[in-house]
Amino acid sequence: MVKLYHRYKPSLAFGVIASLEANICYDGSGKLLLSPALDQLGLWNLRQGVCAKNLCASSEIPSPALAITFVASSPSTVATGHADGSIRIWDCDRGTCETTFNGHKGAVSVLHYSRSGSLLASGSKDTRIIIWDLVGEAGLFSLCGHKDQVTDLIFLDSDKKLATCSKDKFIRVWDLETQHCMQIIGGHQTEVWSLDVDPEEKYLVTGSADPELRFYRIKHDTPINGLSSSHTENKWEILKQFGEVRRQSKDRVATVRFNHRGNLLACQAAGKTVELYHVLDEVASMRKAKRRLKRKKEKASSKGVDEVNGDANLGTFTAEDSKNPTVLVSDVFKFLQVLRASKKICSIAFCPLTPSNDTLATLALSLNNNSLEAYTVKNSEVIRTHAIELQGHRSDIRSVALSSDGTLLLSTSHNAVKIWNPGNGSCLRTIESGYGLCSAILPGNRYALIGTKTGALEIIDIQSSCCVEVVEAHSGSIWSIGLTPDGNGFVSGSADHDIKFWEYQQVQKPGHGSNHLTVTNVRTLKMNDDVLVVCVSPDAKYIAASLIDCTVRVFYLDSLKFSFPLYGHKLPVLCMDISSDGDLIVTGSADKNLKIWGLDFGDLHKSLFAHADSVMAVQFVRDTHYMFSVGKDRLVKYWNADTFELILTLEGHHAEIWCLAISHHGDFVITGSHDRSLRCWKRSDDQFSTEEEREKRLEEMLESDLGGINEASFGFKQELPEEGSARSSAKITHETLTKADLLIEALDVADVELKRVEQHEEEMRHGKASALQPNPIMNGLSPSDYVLDKLSRIQPNDLEQTLLSLTFSDTLKIMSYLKGWASIPNKVELICKVTTVLLQTHHSQLTATPAARPILSVLKETLHERVEECKDMLGFNLAAMDHLKEMMSIRSDALFQDAKSKLQEIRSLQSKRIEDRMDGKMKRKRRRQKGSNELLAAA
Known part of the structure; x- marks a missing residue:
């Protein structure tokens, strides 16, 4: 009879606030910040400090290939680019994926919406740019010309042109109507990493590893905002060099962005700083140019230099220059200040909402320590207003532990301990601690133990969220903690060659009425080498210790006498566990193997090549011989220790997996990774056999070879496109x-x-x-x-x-x-x-083909008629919509005129009343004056 197993499926992924390799941006309303978190997109409300919604691209089977690499937003939708080259369009209100585009062969490096929102441009590591039609949900064409990764792009001239930059040190301007490259701009000494255009499309700025920012003036074929640009002699010259501004930082430029009002330019360096430049308008820049020229004249006159002949250093200036001075790039872009963050900045984004009068803009940052920050930029200072950091660790997760009832999850990192609700992934507590390498939740679920890198044992009170005591237990790093079956103590193994046995005690602090937990060392077992793992058998008969010399030594727990060794691993054993019945012990090593041993005689049952890299954690499911293992190859594997079969392989983490924890009933598994994420894998009611899973893995291996399939594989002639031209997307x-x-x-x-x-x-x-x-x-x-x-x-x-x-x-x-x-x-x-x-x-x-000719002749007439009918219907509907728009505008104008006339009537009535009051006052004053004069005459 075929053995059936219950399938474990991905349930939750939490702990990541912002990915390192992706950018952040605001949504169309400006109220939510979009932050990619591996293969999920979090919508954060910075004011409330909560994640309003999570958009997941891999609801069924998470994969590192679906990691979000870029995100862009429009007023109605959000686009995400992924590591496998796909692009997904999301409706944030409903939280659903509207469509998926597949065209790139490399990871998507940049996305940008057109101003109308009907087009989307994408650049990739495969050096191609693809223009997507969001209305027709299809790719229009692909632009080929760059020789390296496309780093940034922007639409120009009412979405008729596209400016792109690349690691090949060139900037290209494309005509989207003819689908060809119009202009190629060189001059950069290093890779061009970013470019942007101000909202009025007057200037384009580029940033690279060069010590300066380069600015270009934009020539438009059509007027922008009622202003037409000056025409140059060369009609193909869309970008004309304007000047350079030297940067403050020595690091390369990562991002340059204008704010939505166009009065501020931010230059993010690949470090901890953001340089802010104030963009002056035409009047202010002209005024600054005149002041510069005036100072130049005064300096020349003080040196006695003729204004006409000039000087080699000061130059010449005429009366025409005094009236209409030439505006330089330094007259338009004025350095404002430098924003310094606490950690390295990964990405920046300006909030599109209009700030208050004394605020220039609101700037959001994503940092490389898994946190988000928001700053208010003013003329004189930059103030941090919001921060999102409690919902995730600052570095990789080194250990996890579950409570006995499965309602609490503990995770450790380099500076903090976090308590989570594994049911919904919410962070309940954050407690400062040392570098936690191992952890355990004690019986009763009130206290937790943390073994640190410095050799200290920290006792955490979970309810009060504080560290009640720190015990200097070892002189080296504590690598492992093993609880004893009687619940009265635990064992710790350290790099100082000691295995120490501890017992719990309740003590009362002086001046405090309540008791708290402490531990006392009762026995010590000296070893000859570093102790990596300690494990106590459930029947309290044996204790197993893994040493750095690649051996595992088994001792009797009561007398600490040596029982037998376990030899066979070629590299140190990094993890091990004993089954609930005490029959089996499994060891996982840096040699990528799992070995299953009998605990009665120490005989080797089976050696399994388990992972493609070091095995970091292994654990039996309670009351079974099933076990889970994780490794540096980013995989979670489910095994049967009796039949030595691989039952299931779970994929989802984006980096090395360090630790795992299994619930008491085995209904879910928690894994912690170097990618700072915690993932929950729940047992479902679906049943499967190992034969089915093996066939599925073989099919996936065959399908993985599809990446090499191209048009030539199907008999189509593959032609290389002309440089600077377009091809199918x-x-x-x-x-x-x-x-x-x-x-x-x-x-x-x-x-x-x-x-x-x-x-x-x-x-x-x-x-x-x-x-x-x-x-x-x-x-x-x-x-x-x-x-x-x-x-x-x-x-x-x-x-x-x-x-x-x-x-x-x-x-x-x-x-x-x-x-x-x-x-x-x-x-x-x-x-x-x-x-x-x-x-x-x-x-x-x-x-x-003779049989096809009648069909073609019929289609020629039929399709032409149907297309004309559709065009007439669309034209009629557009005309009707224009008519309705005019009617609504006339009605709104009429309402405005009515309101205006009523306001004028009210104002006229008010002025008439005021005049009447003034006339009454003057009449009363004249009567009083007349009465006083009559009294004086009678006297």
């Missing part, structure tokens, strides 16, 4: 081949169904058949509708490559259905795309 993937197989299968099923229908009609004519039963495979659809349904399910971005994978006979089958499909109004665009791709691919064969 499509890419052959496993998904496109799968969809092509499904489409071919649908064509075959429809062909069989058509024959069955013809046979039934023939039998009906002879009166030998009953009613035709619908085909259950086709869900009751007709052959034409069934094939159209399968074709409509193909994403527009994969449509071209899917059709290219079809044979010529399958192409003829599809073309036989096109006439009927063209009559469906909402499928005209799809049918036109299919027809165009098939004609471009098989033009010679179609024109030479």
